[in-house]
Amino acid sequence: MNNNLLLIIFCIFFISCGQQSDKVNVNWKIKLNTPVNSDVYITGNQPFLGGWSPNKVKLEKVDDLHYQFSKELDPKQLIEYKFTLGDWKFQAADKNGKEWGNLEFESPLSDTTIHVEISNWTDGSTPKISGQITGDVEYFKDFKIEGLLNRDIIVWLPPSYKRNKRQKYPVLYMHDGQNTIDPKTSSFGVDWQVDETVTQLVEDNLLQEIIIVGVYCTDDRSDDYGDTKKGKLYRKAFATELKKLIDTNYRTVPEKENTIVAGSSMGGLVSFMLAWEYPEVYGGAICMSPAFKYEDFDYIDIIKNDPKKEVVFYIDNGGKGVDKILQPGVDKMISHLKSIGFTMDKNLFLVEDKTAKHSEGDWAKRFPNAIQLYFGKKDI
Template sequence: MFKRFQFIIIAFSLFLCGTLTAQNPPLENNSKLVEQLLRSRPDLFGGILKHVEKYEVQILYTQIDRDQNNNPSFRSFSYRLNAKEYFIKKIFLVSDNDAYNRLYEFIGQRKLNEALWKKGFKNLKLVHRLAIALSAEQNRHTNPFTFYDGDKIIYQQPPGFNPLVFPNKLKTTRRGQGFIRNDSLINEPKDFSRNNYISLANLQGLLKAVMFPEAVKLQQRFLLTEDDYRFLYKYMSMLPAECAYPEYDTMEYYDSHDKFFVFGDSKQRIPPNIRIFNKIGQAFGYLIDNAYIYEKARPRKYAPNLEKFKINYFETRKEARVNVNVIAPASTPASARLFVAGNQPGLGNWDPGKVELKRQNDSLWRFVQKFPKGVGVEFKITRGAWDAEAIYQAGVIPANITFTVRVDTTITLRPLTWRDQMGASTPLGTGIGIAGTVKYFRAVKSAKLRHPRDVIVWLPPSYEKNRQKRYPVLYMHDGQNIIEPRTSFGGHDWRVDEVADSLIRAQKMEEIIVVGIYNSPDRAPEYSDSELGRGYVDFVVNELKPMIDKTYRTKPDAKNTAVMGSSMGGLISFLFVWWHPEVFSKAGCLSSAFLWDDNKILKEVRNYSGPKKPIRVYLDDGSEGLEARLKPGYDEMMALLLEKGYQRGIDLGYFYAEGAEHNERAWAKRVWRPLLFMFGK
């Protein structure tokens, strides 16, 4: 914990929620407890204990206990506490030298000190600005202030002056062997008699008054509003990775960079259930940490003031930076361009040639992007097309790289080769081509949508043979992934053609026409309850479906019209039947993103009070990666539909795919289930 502090003078102030159960004596008699704790871990504290005089170590630990009425009481344990020894310290209520200097300037030297003394904090003296070379006389003066609202003066304050000279109460003020003055080394101890000082007990008293105002005397409380408390609690506990402005490189400014207790210089992540409210000080070789440590898992009674203000400690910065480094294989062409393709707009919405990585040198490419915290990210690396995606294991088409964005993250990838370099004998996917007959409509446009899209139509085995027969129709989203391996994501299609053909020939399901609608760069908004999403629904209902019904021998009624998709495609499939039960009567919703847009569709279903809609819905979800994060939405939708009167096995199908991931390979393995639910004999 103290590795980086071995050669500087140390002071600590700490108070925690009560964890010690022994009845403890008053402060002046219990220094043995802290010393015993220190000596119990010689691996951590041995080096310091050997030189406590040299390092001028002082420790003050306060335990917080509460009675049956939730009133706090404090038991303090000290080690070498001495208010007359010298400590340089920034006032802990401010964050840096400039903030302190502005406070000093505005309040004035005399008022600042006398106000704190009046509150009982008498072992302190604040007589100069920080990091500004001024004489003692100059520091007794403060400058005038004028506040403007536009061109209007709203407040003026004249220059200030403290006529009093505050005496030095410390017994020892000369420290060290030398110091720097005007860029020159002065080989003698520095005299701190004219510098700021504050005792450790007073520092902890100030922290106690801020964190537990209800537990201190009225005289010691600060006149703070609830907004003031929120502000203090937020920024006293903030981690560098949570700061939105300015942003910090978390490799340099790790969680414990300015929070020394518990985690020290380990650079490990501080668990999200632990918040450390503190102020550190480092100056002239002295270091101090004044901290209150709060574990969120503990009962709420331990921090009523924090709970009262309901501060969102854990999402102070809403975005995190993702760095992707790709070390390309030697077989990469010299003129190659590398791309990242994934499930977010910043990743090109699975367009393999849209978001380019920046080349750093002959073998290193880099991509940097910010994403909202909590979002699930999936992506692959390509050379601009899916038949040239990165391969990491010989003969294996890789699954998506997936993770949840929580903090700044760096991912380094080392592909073995590229898919187009694997050789003709290497299988490129689980599909074996196209089973049956397919037709295409290329670049279908709509005035309601911003991008044209292809449409693929799969015809059942008897379609060309029995020209009197009409067929139900299944409309599917992400149509490029459902039938044709060449166009599907990662070379793995859903195998809808092969599975449907097999079930039809086995007389397990009726013959159907499958219409696959390719997605577009607007996939996310088109597949959700947005303006583009409603435009997409309108396009299918009023433009594409009439075209299909006119071109092919369909059964156009709602009873024989279904819709299916996965992920966002599962969400829009549900919206199709929920909004238009007069057009679609069945929906297959695989791995559906029901939590999208703050649970919007779940709220719509929950608030629906009309008659039961004449629809049948199939729901399923896997257990791995993104699937696990989607499961709460799946569970809630199941519960809501059951409440609305839908019955399992009749008009509500469900399946939990243990071990299944969020990808085409997984959906191909279970697509037979929704096909039989909707069209089974």
């Protein structure tokens, strides 16, 4: 093996010889190249991984260089994860100190051991941020939804908003608002760049001026964005209290044709759910890499007996990593929508990019075409 390689990740699968179980045991074996003077943590997209909290799930220390973690999982469970030293400033990194991307796998049908070698960590310095906020933004801090955690809201105002006091504007509402406009608040230092994108499209006379409302997620993101009790509270407040807040404080065009909701992954799912459940409020939804079907959850089965809604859906997906796992759900949703009367390229749009990953950077690349479907200039 090349001694210059500082990152080795490989999986060894052990097929059980005994009676089959509905669960599989997944064991992480972690080896460090250099001892550390702190605990080591695993974090990821599932509640048992701390829901992306960097210091909730501590690894068991075997000795100075070896750690382990075990969990019993359902087969075909979608897992994304990282390792930290208890703070996002100190993440597992490559030999140059650059943080890893998300590690990912789908839990198999048999017991599995995952071996990970960590050779380096980020140094604790402030990570380099690419980009900045373009234009004017305002904030609502600690917006309260009864029964849920408070969250911040960022509102991006179009170029003419402050100088043209009579003009009213359509509104795009976005989930995971911390990742949409400001790279400093984005989870991984890369935002969707919707501010730069919309500004450029407006300057090129390809897009109407719009207001963008980014609603931050919380530690309860999975519940808020899912078909859960908290999710129902979130969607109701999003369609009523939040919309009233924005329509009251800003010069909006409030009708449904000028009100669109957007998000990615679980945010893509909840965007669809909002348009489906509140078609009188939203004219459509942008659903990027949507989690329509994953593990034991299948939203298509939940809505299969519902009538067609008068909304326009944009749905897309990449072809690598997590997006590859989500593709069967996208296929099933498209098939269902067509079966109840949606027409491709009229009120249902599908984009597939087999080279794209499940990431803010890839969603940002697809965003320009998506937003122009709803707010593109009609007279060009």
